[in-house]
Amino acid sequence: MTVENILARIESGARFAALAGDGDRTEGLTLLVLLARPEGIDAERLTLPPGADRYSSLTPRIPAAFWYERKLHDLYGVVPQGHPRLDPLVLPHAEDNAPLPSPGAAYHPAHVEPDERALPSHVSGTGLFSFPHGPVRSGVFESVEYVVETPGEDIPHINVRPHFKHRGLEVRFEGMTPERGVLLAERAEGIASVAHALAFCHAVEEIAGTQPPITAHLVRALHAELERIANHLDVATKLADAAGLAVAVARFGWHKERVLRLVSALCGSRFGRGVVRPGGIRALPLLGRAALRSRAGLLRRDIDSDSAALMQTASFLDRLRGTGPLDEQFALEHGLLGPVGRASGTGDDARWQRPYDAYPKLTRRQGPEYRDGDAMARLRVRWDEVAESFDLIEQLVELLDDEADDVLFTPFEPVAGQSVGWAEAPQGEVLYFLDLGDGGRVRRCAPRSASFHNLAVFSHAFRGDVLTDFPFIEASFGLSIAGVVM
Incomplete structure (x- = not known):
């Protein structure tokens, strides 16, 4: 497959979904380009x-490859020629454009050297300066460093x-077996464990040619939807906190806690x-x-009552409307x-475009389409979801009553x-490229x-926004x- 073939497929409707590396530079590194289409990936x-140790960059023609190529450069030391901004991303570099010290392949680092060099500025002009926001921030926010370039209030770039x-x-x-690998997978991103x-597991089951039983399909979808509700409530809590709405913070924080206790x-x-294992599930709820x-x-x-009250709070809505827009x-x-x-008009949802588990049996609620692409639209999408x-x-509860049995695993x-x-x-969408070797053990995941x-475009959301919008x-x-960095 050539780059031109990939570009032709994208122009015909496929979506660039991911870019990963396989192998090493000595024997010839393979770039895995994942393309999404209605039938699959x-x-x-x-x-x-x-x-x-270099190739022609995909980013100038496929903008979504921007961060993926930076990651490949960090982990494999391969240079995408023509890349617009090849800064360190997932690993710091000891020197400009030099991969981290490693005993073998570049993605097996023996240690990580602190990178204390200042990043090159993206914008320049009178009075502009850069300051780091993070990596350690207030509250329980995850460690990440945002280098904010600003003349004082506006945010031209991050x-x-x-x-x-x-x-x-x-x-x-x-080297892991699939049974052990799933335990690591569900800890890769704690808030999206399911x-x-x-x-x-879908990748394992595709390789093995197996299909979980109906009960497993139903229980899997049940936990996935509860996970979705908890995450969207967490976003509402953080937005209310940013607006200083203490009552809303307490209410939505409590609702999220109730969902987690239910799980x-x-x-x-x-x-x-x-809950989830290759071939099915481990136990019934x-x-x-009835409970x-x-x-x-x-x-x-x-939740309906409190969300309605929040979405009628003028001081809250004023902070979201027009903030951080991304156009269609x-x-x-x-x-x-x-x-x-989806807040910017793209409707791809793997549950319905590439359905799995119990979703083909379910009837979806088709919410309104949004194209404003701002913080307000993103919150409205979450309430609809x-x-x-x-x-x-x-x-799912009705189907568990009607169709569930004691067969949990194939x-x-x-x-x-x-x-x-x-x-x-x-x-x-979460993707797993999986390569199982002899004995079914993981060779590459x-x-x-x-x-x-999505975080790759975070800096593009600041158009006319100021520090208090952050x-x-x-x-x-x-x-x-x-x-982001696994």
Whole structure:
């Protein structure tokens, strides 16, 4: 496959979904280009000659590849020639454009050198200066450094430096069995534990040629939708906090806590961990279906009441309206995911475009389309998805009553092969490129979260915005830094 072929496929309707590396430079690094289409995710390969340490950058023609190529440069030391801004991203560099010291492949670093050099400025002019916001910030925010370039109040540009959270998970997967690999996958991005576990298991099941039983499909979707509600409530809490609305912070924080306690009552883990396994699930919900139906109904009533009150608070709405806009054409060019993309007019949702598990059996609530692309639109998308999730949970409980049985797992024999698994996390599409070797053990696993894909455009959301808009824009994206740098 050539770059021109990939560009032709994108022009014909495929979406650039991810870019990852496989192999090493000595034998010839392979670039894995993942393309999304309604029928699934294709992995196309661009193989570099043995010893090659550079290639022609994809970013000038595929803007969404911008961060992916920076990541490849960090982990493999390969240079995308013509890349517009090749700064360090997931690992700091000891010297300009030099990969980190490593005993073997560039993505097996022996240690991480602190990078205390100032980043090059993106903008220049009289009175402009840069200051770091982070990596350690107030409250319980994740560690990330935003280098803000400003003349004092306006924000012309922001550099994002997330490498403080890098944990080398791609290497950690190597040699694991699928049963152990799913335990790591659901810890890659804690707030999307179920979605990561599903994407990993879907890849395993595709390779093995197995299909989980109906009960497993239903329970998987149930936990995925509860995870979605909890995440969207968290975003509402942070937005209310940015506006100084103490009562709303307390209310939505309590509603999120109720959702997490409900998840814990179902499976013993507040994050839904330990439910999903390759081939099915580990156990039926511990809570009776009548109790589940009752608690979900009470939650929905209270959330509807408080969200309606919040969305009638003029001082709150004024801070969201027109803040951090991303237009529809930009969203399409960058393939923005989840609520961030849907607020800008892109409607891709893996649950419905590439359905899996129980979703083909469910009837979705089709909410209104949004194209304003601002913080207000992103919050409205989340409220629509909360309502949709409660509708889906009602359907899932009924199907559990009608169709569930005691068969939770389809046995399978792990075999060698490659596949791409996906799931729709609260933040958007999660992808896992998985390569199983002899004995079905992981040879290569490259996860990609929606957080990584969407945070790449974070700096583009600041058009006419000022420093006090920063917390609203960041919260409205609803991303996880741990999911950005795995």
